[in-house]
Amino acid sequence: xxxxxxxxxxxxxxxxxxxxxxxxxxxxxxxxxxxxxxxxxxxxxxxxxxxxxxxxxxxxxxxxxxxxxxxxxxxxxxxxxxxxxxxxxxxxxxxxxxxxxxxxxxxxxxxxxxxxxxxxxxxxxxxxxxxxxxxxxxxxxxxxxxxxxxxxxxxxxxxxxxxxxxxxxxxxxxxxxxxxxxxxxxxxxxxxxxxxxxxxxxxxxxxxxxxxxxxxxxxxxxxxxxxxxxxxxxxxxxxxxxxxxxxxxxxxxxxxxxxxxxxxxxxxxxxxxxxxxxxxxxxxxxxxxxxxxxxxxxxxxxxxxxxxxxxxxxxxxxxxxxxxxxxxxxxxxxxxxxxxxx
Amino acid sequence: xxxxxxxxxxxxxxxxxxxxxxxxxxxxxxxxxxxxxxxxxxxxxxxxxxxxxxxxxxxxxxxxxxxxxxxxxxxxxxxxxxxxxxxxxxxxxxxxxxxxxxxxxxxxxxxxxxxxxxxxxxxxxxxxxxxxxxxxxxxxxxxxxxxxxxxxxxxxxxxxxxxxxxxxxxxxxxxxxxxxxxxxxxxxxxxxxxxxxxxxxxxxxxxxxxxxxxxxxxxxxxxxxxxxxxxxxxxxxxxxxxxxxxxxxxxx
Numbered sequence: 001x002x003x004x005x006x007x008x009x010x011x012x013x014x015x016x017x018x019x020x021x022x023x024x025x026x027x028x029x030x031x032x033x034x035x036x037x038x039x040x041x042x043x044x045x046x047x048x049x050x051x052x053x054x055x056x057x058x059x060x061x062x063x064x065x066x067x068x069x070x071x072x073x074x075x076x077x078x079x080x081x082x083x084x085x086x087x088x089x090x091x092x093x094x095x096x097x098x099x100x101x102x103x104x105x106x107x108x109x110x111x112x113x114x115x116x117x118x119x120x121x122x123x124x125x126x127x128x129x130x131x132x133x134x135x136x137x138x139x140x141x142x143x144x145x146x147x148x149x150x151x152x153x154x155x156x157x158x159x160x161x162x163x164x165x166x167x168x169x170x171x172x173x174x175x176x177x178x179x180x181x182x183x184x185x186x187x188x189x190x191x192x193x194x195x196x197x198x199x200x201x202x203x204x205x206x207x208x209x210x211x212x213x214x215x216x217x218x219x220x221x222x223x224x225x226x227x228x229x230x231x232x233x234x235x236x237x238x239x240x241x242x243x244x245x246x247x248x249x250x251x252x253x254x255x256x257x258x259x260x261x262x263x264x265x266x267x268x269x270x271x272x273x274x275x276x277x278x279x280x281x282x283x284x285x286x287x288x289x290x291x292x293x294x295x296x297x298x299x300x301x302x303x304x305x306x307x308x309x310x311x312x313x314x315x316x317x318x319x320x321x322x323x324x325x326x327x328x329x330x331x332x333x334x335x336x337x338x339x340x341x342x
Numbered sequence: 343x344x345x346x347x348x349x350x351x352x353x354x355x356x357x358x359x360x361x362x363x364x365x366x367x368x369x370x371x372x373x374x375x376x377x378x379x380x381x382x383x384x385x386x387x388x389x390x391x392x393x394x395x396x397x398x399x400x401x402x403x404x405x406x407x408x409x410x411x412x413x414x415x416x417x418x419x420x421x422x423x424x425x426x427x428x429x430x431x432x433x434x435x436x437x438x439x440x441x442x443x444x445x446x447x448x449x450x451x452x453x454x455x456x457x458x459x460x461x462x463x464x465x466x467x468x469x470x471x472x473x474x475x476x477x478x479x480x481x482x483x484x485x486x487x488x489x490x491x492x493x494x495x496x497x498x499x500x501x502x503x504x505x506x507x508x509x510x511x512x513x514x515x516x517x518x519x520x521x522x523x524x525x526x527x528x529x530x531x532x533x534x535x536x537x538x539x540x541x542x543x544x545x546x547x548x549x550x551x552x553x554x555x556x557x558x559x560x561x562x563x564x565x566x567x568x569x570x571x572x573x574x575x576x577x578x579x580x581x582x583x584x585x586x587x588x589x590x591x592x593x594x
Binding site: 086089090091214217218219221222224225227228229231232234235236237238239277281282283 | 388391392393411412413414415416417419420421423426428429430431432433436437440441443444446448449450452478498
């Protein structure tokens, strides 16, 4: 199948997933009504008289912001994962391996235990602090890798990122253990959730995602060259320390922003790039958009499963993605090893 | 002179691994670097390619290579490293097209130009892999992969090619073909090549000049044809010619 046609299919799947995510839930809303409500909102057309009384508010204030946030988060994490795997030449790398998630988690935990999160400014302070911690952790990991190993090889970055992740996770657990009143809230944050989200998060994440994705696409060829290893990339004309610094910085910003709003959601960043490569080859011009679409669609469907499988309870989204992601991780690892590629 | 290396020394933070190496290459000249394991051959190549901090000078047609931006340097010098594993399934064609990287502007609207496509096609035909262009590189054998990387170096269209044991994974036929395609490549104006070799006979078939290293120092620099048997025996710590003669005797 031609690349254009495959991409069109992905877009179609994304639109269908968004429709399903908006339509299904405790109350099912027919797709026709959703379209009528949307067009009423966007173009001021009149609503049909037979539409359910609570539907407009449910669509525009509850379901749609949630679905949009899920899609953006999935797309952001998938794109970040794609870039990390290429920059570190490691098919199992992810932004979380850089310490981005644990750093953000520690920031969030500090805001929660100091009681700041419960204050009036809480909804703004929590994501701001956790994003700052995510960026600081990524910078720390890169700096330490550069100090330890002059070439700052991909493996060094992965190892230091892993150490930083474990360390900050431990500090976060310690904070939770020392302040039992907040332990549950920290635990919930760690599992990630799209509940109680409003448009404000979408309005922050959407431009960040759009701008970083465009930047990654501009650097698609540089990313292609980087997958062949540091030495070859440099010999082919890539200013490696600079390119790597900018790309990893952009990853930390993108993944950090999404983690700051919704908490830690693993595995999408790992799965989506591999699925995208399987169908679109390795070239970043195709893999980046495909991976973002797959990640967004997958996340919307996971969130749909999270809130509809055992109503009225909600399964933490992190559990759903990990339940599907863990077996996939093993599959990639072992098939890769059989071919002698890892 | 296309390439001049003057008093080059370098290492990895500790004592120098390569000490005071100087040589220069004219248009069309091919230099082979010989020496036992760990004598600094690969380090020398990496330093000339600008991948290691170094002391001394590398001049490209008289211009200081250290002053060139990375991309500009890559338009003039290409390095074919020892084979490393590939993790991502680019096609053969895409991989060779990446050799055009230093010649392109990059950015969102960057598309393959006719010159790019032409260069990639010629390079792939040169190594006999044009018919395999749509295969993913992850499915290739070591030898095929090595030829893909050689094609990528050709597509980079540099003035100087540096090769680190380019024949490692090749069977005999392709070893000979590779040395021949390199000879043909350097015959075009403004080009020269440096190759690190383990196989001495192949090195001498490839090169007109030889540089022999031992323990980081240069032991010989001169015509490949005039390489001294006693020197090789000392450097490799064995009877090199005797070994080759006994191998030959087996076929006679």
